[in-house]
Amino acid sequence: MYIEIEPQSEVPIYMQLAQQIMEGVANGQLLPGSPLPSGRAFAADLGMNMHTVNKAYHYLEEKKIIEIIPKKGVFIHADGLREATAEEKERIEQELRPILAEALCLKLSKEEMAQMIEKLMRNIQGGVK
Template structure:
């Protein structure tokens, strides 16, 4: 799996890493039970600080996308990731809401935003950046 970090982005590096790993899970590049590199090895491979990788891993662990097993390593949830709960759906909606409002302010129609969403879903599934 290819990881690309934009150093000049306003998105923190740990979050960029976590988001790309989430996309890898969404695409099926990373499957339940797959191992991820150790914090030290991943940091060395990506040329970043170990604390950054550690923070990304803990972010993913909080979301229950991965398991960190002491002395065994990091694995994608072995039993798969369950369908979103109502609480998780509400949290996603709260995160998306400001972006939809911004689109409306920019005079995007509902149809344009739905088309954009569909295109983004397709890009993620196909691994396009």
């Protein structure tokens, strides 16, 4: 899987890494049980600080996308692809709310927003940036 970090982005580097790993899971490039490099090795490969990788890993671990097993390694969680719980659906809804409010301020129509979502889903599932 190819990871592309944009240092000039407003999105923190750890979040860019976490998002790209999630996309890898979503599009099937990273399957449940697949190993990921150690934080130290991944940081060296990507030319970034080990703490940045660890922050991304802990973020993904909280979301049950990855599993960190002491003395064994980091793996895509067996439940990395799963049905969302009611709490997870509520969290996603709350995270989308400000984006939707901005879209409405920009007078994007429901159809335009639906097209954007469809396009993004196709891109993620097809592994396209």
